[in-house]
Amino acid sequence: MPVREIRLLGDPVLRKEADEVVAFDAGLRALVRDMFETMYHEEGIGLAAPQIGIGKRVIVVDLRREDHDDEPLALVNPRVIWASSETAKQTEGCLSIPTLEEIVERPAKVRVEAHDPEGERVELHADDLLGRALQHEIDHLDGILFLDRVSALKRRMLLRKWKKLEEEHES
Ligand code: NI
Numbered sequence: 001m002p003v004r005e006i007r008l009l010g011d012p013v014l015r016k017e018a019d020e021v022v023a024f025d026a027g028l029r030a031l032v033r034d035m036f037e038t039m040y041h042e043e044g045i046g047l048a049a050p051q052i053g054i055g056k057r058v059i060v061v062d063l064r065r066e067d068h069d070d071e072p073l074a075l076v077n078p079r080v081i082w083a084s085s086e087t088a089k090q091t092e093g094c095l096s097i098p099t100l101e102e103i104v105e106r107p108a109k110v111r112v113e114a115h116d117p118e119g120e121r122v123e124l125h126a127d128d129l130l131g132r133a134l135q136h137e138i139d140h141l142d143g144i145l146f147l148d149r150v151s152a153l154k155r156r157m158l159l160r161k162w163k164k165l166e167e168e169h170e171s
Contacts, residue, residue, distance in 0.1 A: 024119035048140030
């Protein structure tokens with residue numbers, strides 16, 4: 001089953017801390033393939049495994065639809081090992097909270113340590129949209145959503161809007 005169902009805000013799996021991957025096996029590579037296919041199908045630029053209901057520390061990112069030429073990335077057990085004190089503000093959305101967007105302030109640059117799906121250690125320095133996407137997806141692995149990174153006032157507004165969308169959807 002290549003394209004998987006996206007879990008939406010309210011699903012408890014999005015709030016759980018995901019488990020470290022210990023086996024770099026065919027199952028992991030199949031998960032990565034499904035995650036890329038699901039992300040492309042949903043026209044997203046990043047996806048974390050919990051968003052398809054899998055509690056494992058795996059993310060994929062591909063910024064080419066936003067006209068960035070970075071190579072597509074699949075990172076296993078990624079960790080932010082350094083973040084700049086300088087911050088940047090940019091609008092974010094999330095496939096698990098469709099139609100909602102808000103400006104989120106995050107460190108402008110980060111250094112990320114991870115493994116690739118074959119188990120090789122990788123380290124990357126990322127800024128701009130890549131730095132933001134990596135931070136957003138790594139947050140998912142700790143049960144954190146972009147909603148948690150905005151002011152309480154903005155969060156309340158977003159949650160109200162989400163509730164309204166859900167009600168419209170049900171009626
Ligand atoms: Ni997201």
